[in-house]
Structure formats: structure tokens, C-alpha cells
Amino acid sequence: xxxxxxxxxxxxxxxxxxxxxxxxxxxxxxxxxxxxxxxxxxxxxxxxxxxxxxxxxxxxxxxxxxxxxxxxxxxxxxxxxxxxxxxxxxxxxxxxxxxxxxxxxxxxxxxxxxxxxxxxxxxxxxxxxxxxxxxxxxxxxxxxxxxxxxxxxxxxxxxxxxxxxxxxxxxxxxxxxxxxxxxxxxxxxxxxxxxxxxxxxxxxxxxxxxxxxxxxxxxxxxxxxxxxxxxxxxxxxxxxxxxxxxxx
Numbered sequence: 582x583x584x585x586x587x588x589x590x591x592x593x594x595x596x597x598x599x600x601x602x603x604x605x606x607x608x609x610x611x612x613x614x615x616x617x618x619x620x621x622x623x624x625x626x627x628x629x630x631x632x633x634x635x636x637x638x639x640x641x642x643x644x645x646x647x648x649x650x651x652x653x654x655x656x657x658x659x660x661x662x663x664x665x666x667x668x669x670x671x672x673x674x675x676x677x678x679x680x681x682x683x684x685x686x687x688x689x690x691x692x693x694x695x696x697x698x699x700x701x702x703x704x705x706x707x708x709x710x711x712x713x714x715x716x717x718x719x720x721x722x723x724x725x726x727x728x729x730x731x732x733x734x735x736x737x738x739x740x741x742x743x744x745x746x747x748x749x750x751x752x753x754x755x756x757x758x759x760x761x762x763x764x765x766x767x768x769x770x771x772x773x774x775x776x777x778x779x780x781x782x783x784x785x786x787x788x789x790x791x792x793x794x795x796x797x798x799x800x801x802x803x804x805x806x807x808x809x810x811x812x813x814x815x816x817x818x819x820x821x822x823x824x825x826x827x828x829x
Contacts, residue, residue: 619715619775620714620715621714621715621716621717621774621775621776622704622714622715622716622717623716623717623718623719623774624701624716624717624718624719625718625719626718626719626757628755628756628757628758629753629754629755629756630735630755630756631755631756632733632754632755632756632757632758632759633758633792633793634758634792634793634812635793635808635809635811635812636812636813636814636815637755637758637793638683638733638755638759638793638809638812639683639685639809639812639813639814640814640815641733641735641755642683642685642733642734642735642755642759643684643685643688643689643690643692643734643735643736644681644683644684644685644688644692644733644734645681645682645683645684645731645732645733645734645805645806645809646678646679646680646681646682646692646731646732646734647678647679647680647682647729647730647731647763647802648676648677648678648679648696648729648730648731648732649676649677649679649727649728649729650674650675650676650724650725650726650727650728650729650730651675651676651677651726652674652675652726653672653673653674653675653700653725653726654672654673655670655671655672655673655702656670656671656672656673656699656702657670658670658671658705658710663710666706666707666708666709667704667705667706667707667708668704668705669702669703669704669705669716670702670703670704670705670710670713671699671700671701671702672699672700672701672702673697673698673699673700674697674698674699674700674724674725674726675695675696675697675698676695676696676697676698676724676730676732677694677695678692678693678694678695678696679729680802682731682802682805682806682809683805683806683809683810688736689736690736692734693734693752696734696752698724698754700723700724701716701717701718701723702715702716703715703716704716715775717774717775718757718774719757719774720757720773720774721757721760721773721774722760722761722762722771722772722773722774723772723774723775724760724772725772725775728762728764728771728772729762729763729764729766729771730760730761730762730763730771731760731761731763731768731802731805732754732759732760732761733754733755733759734752734753734754734755734759735752735753735755736750736751736752736753737750737751737752737753738750758792758793758794761794762778762780763802766801766802767780767799767800767801768780768794768797768798768799768800768801768802768804768805769781769794769795769797769798769799770799780798780799781795781798781799793805793808796808
């Protein structure tokens with residue numbers, strides 16, 4: 582099951598789907614955690630692209646940006662879910678881009694000034710959309726209004742494969758490691774899984790299991806920019822360089 586945002590709108594506003602595909606919650610599975618005064622149901626997902634290291638970011642991202650979540654609106658569940666009495670209510674969060682930290686040379690377009698992002702909302706049960714529990718993806722922020730984040734974005738052209746549901750061209754975040762809390766201009770501080778976390782000290786460990794966010798926790802976007810500038814992209818086709826799909 583995947584949240585989708587509405588149609589793209591004009592100007593600098595772009596619309597995108599969640600970075601990770603949301604695992605089905607219809608069987609009642611999911612880990613419940615305590616958020617800031619309420620229960621948060623933790624869902625599993627699958628990353629679109631690698632997103633754990635500086636090399637991942639400079640290989641797959643077009644831009645790395647600092648954003649503020651300025652507003653949100655609920656997106657209704659599907660009619661079949663309402664009729665069944667259980668399902669998911671999503672959110673469309675408006676993000677203001679405050680700073681472009683890094684850009685890939687040859688990126689297909691400039692970073693957006695504002696972006697409407699589909700994000701996790703609530704799971705409802707018991708036959709009523711008002712009987713609901715807040716949801717978050719594991720190890721990811723929900724992206725809530727009033728908080729700041731660092732995002733690694735890539736542009737994906739429209740998908741119009743025969744037999745599949747068409748998807749408009751849109752911005753995406755790479756995956757679980759590419760949405761980073763950044764309250765108070767501190768990497769790792771802010772909202773995570775619906776809870777507020779303080780940043781820890783930077784970690785000296787390196788290796789495949791240490792995320793870029795953990796390595797730079799407690800530092801600023803300036804230090805992130807240095808790490809990205811020093812990183813070397815893997816030898817792979819840049820996803821943003823694909824030709825525009827013919828959806829006519």
C-alpha cells in the first residue's frame with residue numbers, strides 16, 4: 582500500500598510520493614511505540630534508492646536541501662477502506678525549501694522552492710476514521726509542521742508503462758536515510774517517528790552500517806556539505822538523467 586499525493590500544481594510547487602513504499606497494515610501487524618504523549622504505530626517500507634552514506638547521496642540525489650514543514654492537510658482513505666472500516670488516512674505536507682546544501686552537476690532541474698510531500702498519517706479501525714492511531718515509518722521522521730529537516734531529493738520522470746497506473750513526474754526523497762531531523766540547525770535533532778529527539782555527539786565509526794546522519798549528528802549543514810563535496814559517486818547511471826517518458 583502506498584500513499585500518493587495529488588496532481589502537480591503550477592509554479593515552483595511539486596508533488597511527490599513517500600520515499601518508501603508502505604507495507605500493508607491490513608493484517609494488524611506493526612510495532613506500537615510511545616510518541617510525544619500518544620501511541621505511534623511503526624510501519625515497514627522499502628527504500629527507492631540507497632540512502633545511507635555520503636556516496637549514496639551524491640550518486641542518486643539531484644539536490645540536498647534544508648526544509649521547514651509549514652502546513653499539512655489530510656488525504657482521505659480509499660473508498661474500499663472506508664467501506665471495510667479500516668485503512669489509512671494520509672497527509673500532504675507543504676515544505677518550504679530554506680537552503681540548498683548541495684547539488685549534483687547536470688541535475689535535470691533546479692531544486693524546488695516549495696514541495697508538497699505525501700507523508701504517513703494515521704491508521705483507522707473499528708469502522709470509523711475518527712478511531713485512529715498515528716503512524717510513522719521505521720527510523721524515519723513523519724515530517725510534522727513546525728519542524729525542519731534535511732532531504733536528499735531526486736527528480737523522477739513520468740511513468741507510463743503499459744498495464745501500470747501512470748505516475749506524474751515528481752520529486753522524491755531517496756529512502757529511509759535521506760530524511761534527517763534538523764531543528765535548531767543541528768543534524769539529528771528534532772522529530773523522528775513522531776517523537777522529539779536530541780542530537781547525540783558525532784560518531785567516529787565508519788562502515789556500511791553507520792548512516793551519514795549518525796556520523797554527522799550534532800553538526801550543521803555546513804559540515805554535511807563538506808562531506809558531500811568530498812564523497813565520490815558510484816559508477817552507476819544517474820536516475821535523474823533518464824529521458825522524459827512519452828505519456829501522450
